[in-house]
Amino acid sequence: MKRILIVLSISIIGSIAQAQPALNTIKIADLKKDLYTLADAHFRGRSAGTTDELKASMWLGEQYRALGLLPAGDDGSYFQFFNMWHNHISDQSSISINNQSLTLWKEVTVAQMANAQIDAQILYLGDAATMNTANIDVKGKVVAIEANAKGINLNVSLPTWRYPRSILAKYGNALISKGAAAIIFINDDIAENAWADANENNYRGSFDIDGGANATVQTKVPVFWVHTASKPLLQTAGATLKANLLIEHQSYPSVNIVGYIKGTDKNLASEYLMYSGHQDAHGVRTSNHTDSVYYGADDNASVDVAMMANARAFIKNPAKRSVLFVIHGAEERGLLGSRYYSSHPTVPITSIVAVLNGDMIGRNNPDSAAILGMQAPHKNSSELVAMALDANYEGPKFKLDTLWDKHTHVEGWYFRSDHLPYARLGIPSLMYTTLLHPDYHTPLDNAQNIDYDKLKKMTDWMYRTGWKVANAAVRPAKDVNFKLER
Ligand SMILES: [Zn+2]
Incomplete structure (x- = not known):
């Protein structure tokens, strides 16, 4: 992917860099040891709502305790549990075309x-790119359409399971x-290649917290995909679809791990600088790869271990404000942990002065990185951005990518991590990422493939920024004209 890197030069004339006395407590050896443990096969990829995620969360809570963080979860513990609703198609469902039963999944x-x-009856509309539906009445009918990639952007991350979604949208x-x-799409070659990943994703279903839009299924119209080989079956004159689709609705526990270090200033200790990451990854999967464990080393064990390193530094040398550490559950299921914590905070929400979230901070070029929330319309605090840029200048001096924070970027990366619910509440928030x-x-997102020198530099950067925020005389202000594009 083409990137334009620029070095942002920051004037520090007239300012003297603040001492960072605990910077030397952040050690590559600790980052590496913690990351190899958390991203080990022992935790089986930490899939949200499974005992693997809970097991990893207990390990993280134990690290909080050993480091000396004070508990800030529920009932004096390090844990804030929440319900994760899961909706998926029941195995009792059945689908047949022309009375020929098709095996689900x-x-x-x-x-x-x-x-x-x-x-x-099935109305066969032919090739998606050339079908003309202007004068066709589809009301109450099942339509069959051949997928066509024309006009679909394939140059995106996770193109496999995003492709069928793009076809549906288009x-x-x-x-x-x-x-x-109902709609039946027939695979083209791209959808055929995407089948394994897309099918696994479909099989898993949808997730949400209590009250969320996906807590229950709202759609009325099912969308099916079949292999290219089923095309003649659908083209048969008078072809019919019989489907009996049943949705199962279940809840599973997920958990946020919450601890803090008390501030030293009697007036400012009731305010919190918050570090944010997520502990879940993608569990054990079957499709397309030689290994089956999705270790989530960069995404997002890298940030969890950086948070522990930062905790060591703040324990050695506490700041004026308190420092809150929230490792969220179920981020990969739709930012569930952060949406839950931001709506059920264990400290007053107005006492959180800034959120420094990280997602994937240990890969790619050794000298480049990004913060999202740096440019309008994503920037919600110019003062916080200035602190982060100063911290970069004083410390790691990364060349900062500016493309991924643009609202025009195809990935919409800003909307895909745990700072988002806090930014929406108007709390100055940034996302650090490589x-x-x-x-x-x-x-292959495993512990062996992490650049530990770079991970340390990212950890230093987050620490330096946090130190500035947690010791500033006045908390960073929210920009009054902040308004996200969606
Ligand atoms: Zn992530």
Whole structure:
């Protein structure tokens, strides 16, 4: 991926860099030891809502205790548990075309869930790119469409399971709003290649916290995908679809790990600088790779171990303000832990003066990195951004990528990590990252592939920024004109 790197030069004339007496407590050896432990196969990829995530969370809580953090979870513990709602298609569901039963998750996959009983003729619309639906009445009908990649951006991360979503957005949603009862997409070559990942994703279903839009399934119209080989079956004159789709709705526990270090200033100790990361990754999966454990070393054990290193530094030399450490659960299921904590904070939400979130901070070029929330419309505190830039200048001197923070960037990366719910509440918030790489969300995101020198520099940067915020006479102000594009 093409990147333009610029060095932001910051004038420090007239300012003297503050001493960082505990910087030398941040050690590569600790980062490495912690990361090899957390991203070990022992924790089986820490998938949200599983005992693997809980086991890793207990380990993190134990590290908090050993480091000397004070508990700030529920009931005097380091843990804040919450319900993660899971909706998925029941194994009792059945789908047949022309009375020929298709094996669910093998011959047919359900890309959009719905509780639905359908017995209807199929209207074959042909190639998505050339079909003309202007004068066709699709109301109450099942339509079949051949996928076509024309006009779909494939140069994105996770193109596999994003491809069927893009096809649905481009060709399917208009037909749904015109009243189609179901859509059957037929794989093209790209969808055929995407099948394993997309199907696994479909099989998992959707997740949310209590009250979230995906806590229950809202859609009424199911969307199916079938292999190219099923095309003749669908093209048969008078072809019919019979489907009995049932959704199962279950809750699982996930957990935020919360601790703090008390500030030394009697007036400022009731305010908190907050560090944020997530402990979950993608668990054990089957598709397409030689290894099955998605270790989540960069995403996001890198930040969890950086937070522990920062905790060591703040314990050695506490700041004026208190420093809060929140390692969120279930980030990969839709920022669930941060959405839960920000709506059920264990300290007064107005006492959190800034959120320094990190996501993936140990890969790519040794001398470059990014903070998201640095440019409008994502920037919600010019004062916090200035502190982070000063910290970079005084410390690691990374060349800062500015492309990924742009609202025009295709990845929408700003909207994909745990600072977001806090920024939406108006709390000055940043996300530190060394950005995507080809091993993202694969078993190759493992401890061996982390650049530990770079991880230390990122940890230093987050520490230096936090030190400034936690000791500033006045908390960083929120920019009054802050408004996210979505
Ligand atoms: Zn992440």
